[in-house]
Amino acid sequence: xxxxxxxxxxxxxxGVECLHRLExxxxxxxxxxxxxxxxxxQLYLPLLPHVAAGVVTPQSVAVSLRRRLRRTRYVPGFAxxxxxxxxxxxxxxxxxxxxxIGYDHLVLAAxxxxxxxxxxxxxxxxxxxxxxxxxxxxxxxxxxxxxxxxVTNDPEERAERLCFVVVGGGYAGTETAASLELLTREAIxxxxxxxxxxxxxHLVDIAPRLLPEIGERLGAAAMAVxxxxxxxxxxxxxxTRVTPRTVELTxxxxxxxRTLVWTAGVAASPLVHTVDTDLVRGRLATTAELTxxxxxxxxxxxxxxxxxxxxxxxxxxxxxxxQHSQRQGKAVxxxxxxxxxxxxxxxxxxxxxxxxxxxxxGYAVSxxxxxxxxxxxxxxxxxxxxxxxxxxxxxxxxxLVNWALNATTGSDFVSTGFQHGRPATLPDFEHTDVYRPA
Numbered sequence: 256x257x258x259x260x261x262x263x264x265x266x267x268x269x270g271v272e273c274l275h276r277l278e279x280x281x282x283x284x285x286x287x288x289x290x291x292x293x294x295x296x297q298l299y300l301p302l303l304p305h306v307a308a309g310v311v312t313p314q315s316v317a318v319s320l321r322r323r324l325r326r327t328r329y330v331p332g333f334a335x336x337x338x339x340x341x342x343x344x345x346x347x348x349x350x351x352x353x354x355x356i357g358y359d360h361l362v363l364a365a366x367x368x369x370x371x372x373x374x375x376x377x378x379x380x381x382x383x384x385x386x387x388x389x390x391x392x393x394x395x396x397x398x399x400x401x402x403x404x405x406v407t408n409d410p411e412e413r414a415e416r417l418c419f420v421v422v423g424g425g426y427a428g429t430e431t432a433a434s435l436e437l438l439t440r441e442a443i444x445x446x447x448x449x450x451x452x453x454x455x456x457h458l459v460d461i462a463p464r465l466l467p468e469i470g471e472r473l474g475a476a477a478m479a480v481x482x483x484x485x486x487x488x489x490x491x492x493x494x495t496r497v498t499p500r501t502v503e504l505t506x507x508x509x510x511x512x513r514t515l516v517w518t519a520g521v522a523a524s525p526l527v528h529t530v531d532t533d534l535v536r537g538r539l540a541t542t543a544e545l546t547x548x549x550x551x552x553x554x555x556x557x558x559x560x561x562x563x564x565x566x567x568x569x570x571x572x573x574x575x576x577x578q579h580s581q582r583q584g585k586a587v588x589x590x591x592x593x594x595x596x597x598x599x600x601x602x603x604x605x606x607x608x609x610x611x612x613x614x615x616x617g618y619a620v621s622x623x624x625x626x627x628x629x630x631x632x633x634x635x636x637x638x639x640x641x642x643x644x645x646x647x648x649x650x651x652x653x654x655l656v657n658w659a660l661n662a663t664t665g666s667d668f669v670s671t672g673f674q675h676g677r678p679a680t681l682p683d684f685e686h687t688d689v690y691r692p693a
Contacts, residue, residue: 266292269557270364272584365524367558376497423518424460535561543602611637
């Protein structure tokens with residue numbers, strides 16, 4: 256008899272953690288393990304702002320699947336659609352060929368993409384921070400703006416190139432703005448013909464306060480620190496239109512800029528719309544055991560899944576965080592193994608351990624287990640958490656060495672020309688146009 260096939264879609268926190276656990280829980284003869292992902296690495300997403308700022312190298316946060324998963328067969332490509340009746344997933348390889356792969360048990364851990372909303376110009380002109388390529392490109396772009404500003408004789412163009420706008424006041428947008436502002440403040444000292452006073456960073460968010468996820472007091476503390484560095488904030492404000500040289504805001508102002516970084520939330524992977532089942536807030540509805548109702552032997556976890564949050568009594572679903580994704584990966588591995596062996600599954604339960612927001616420059620805000628920390632103690636907790644959360648000793652060592660080198664030697668300001676001359680829009684980097692409707 257052939258071995259049952261466990262097919263995992265996605266190599267993020269949830270998918271890789273699931274497979275890592277299954278390799279340890281199941282004997283080779285119990286199941287064939289297969290993962291479909293366009294990249295042969297697991298990305299440690301929380302450190303992307305450090306990659307964009309040049310504090311850590313891209314390789315440090317890209318953990319090789321072949322280093323972590325020894326028995327799993329890796330299929331490079333995009334999962335385009337799921338047919339739960341035929342138990343088939345359509346896959347497009349990186350070269351463009353399409354084929355179908357069958358499954359006995361399917362784990363959908365397809366992750367998320369940047370939420371764009373229906374705002375004119377965002378898709379064409381905004382830059383994202385969701386993939387490793389986007390972080391590397393953003394660093395090149397920012398340094399390129401400084402280089403261009405240094406040589407132009409047009410005062411208006413110089414002001415546009417030295418104005419940077421970040422949309423999104425959550426931890427991703429705040430860390431990105433904080434890290435890149437430090438980078439440009441340090442870099443501009445190497446441009447003697449550019450007035451540092453022209454450099455400006457703006458953070459725009461529709462929420463009434465910064466970092467609502469971490470609490471009012473810590474959010475206010477982070478905002479005060481960033482204001483002291485020169486960041487400008489536009490809260491209770493959104494974007495109405497974007498052009499190659501302007502960002503128009505709902506308060507009537509127009510910011511003249513060549514750089515808009517869009518971090519205003521995430522949306523579940525478009526793959527979820529190919530599954531014939533119910534969605535909750537755009538994510539696949541699941542049971543507490545992480546199964547998808549109406550789809551036999553299909554599980555969903557991570558950002559693509561609306562998992563009941565049993566730690567709360569208000570009927571809410573778990574937020575799309577790395578913390579929940581990683582722990583859902585462990586939980587779904589247990590339940591897949593239970594389904595294979597005919598034993599009882601367990602509901603997913605995890606109480607949020609808190610968030611950490613590293614603002615660089617020796618400052619962070621953290622709330623581990625409800626304890627509020629800021630400044631150097633907050634940064635010690637934030638970086639300690641990241642080191643523990645990185646999945647391999649090799650990755651931890653690389654990141655630790657990168658941090659130490661940056662702290663002792665400072666940054667270099669080199670534009671590598673990555674993606675130069677190629678389309679660099681959000682759909683180009685995140686491949687949101689390859690999916691099929693249900």
